[in-house]
Amino acid sequence: EVQLLESGGGLVQPGGSLRLSCAASGFSFSTFSMNWVRQAPGKGLQWVSSISGTGAATYYADSVTGRFTISRDNSKNTLYIQMNSLRADDSAVYFCAKSIIGSYLFDSWGQGALVTVSS
């Protein structure tokens, strides 16, 4: 059974940094692209970033480019996102999601980590 468990969320001041982790199990982690999707309170889903299985290819939404960095450690079956220069509009639940092989659609999701950016 695929399991994705996010951690690292919390309250951070504007301009601050936070790193989220997503521990994966139940599948061959390095085979699949992985993703971060966020959802602001009461709002819709927003794709944030994706990374290929090897980590060689990364993609970002314009709103986070230059501030967020996605990475993965295939030896630890863990996905990360480093978030710098955080703004109030980055406040959201951040979901880790596994891709179907060879694509960037999301067939398994974690339960999410809440990030609140506020002074």
Added chain:
Amino acid sequence: EIVLTQSPGTLSSSPGERVTLSCRASQGVDYNYVAWYVQKPGQAPRLLMYGASIRATGIPDRFSGSGSGTDFTLTISSLEPEDFAVYYCQQYDRPPFTFGGGTKVEIK
């Protein structure tokens, strides 16, 4: 960037009714690389359909998808109580892998 516009924003229906949700893309989506997800309050989204018309594992056949190019639809042939939720479309043709704004299906 491909912008996805979902309509209606909210759909009020009764159990047993047939409903159709729309997802319109600002430019053509190649290979029909459109997926649909459903999300219930307090839960993570769940994959319903991909390739515009292929049901994900375990999805009942009352759900069907269609469309190509810029216009895609999700149809629920007979609403069950558990179907009242928010539905999102997503294009995975090219980055940014955008979502539509969602359609909330509520009980009339």
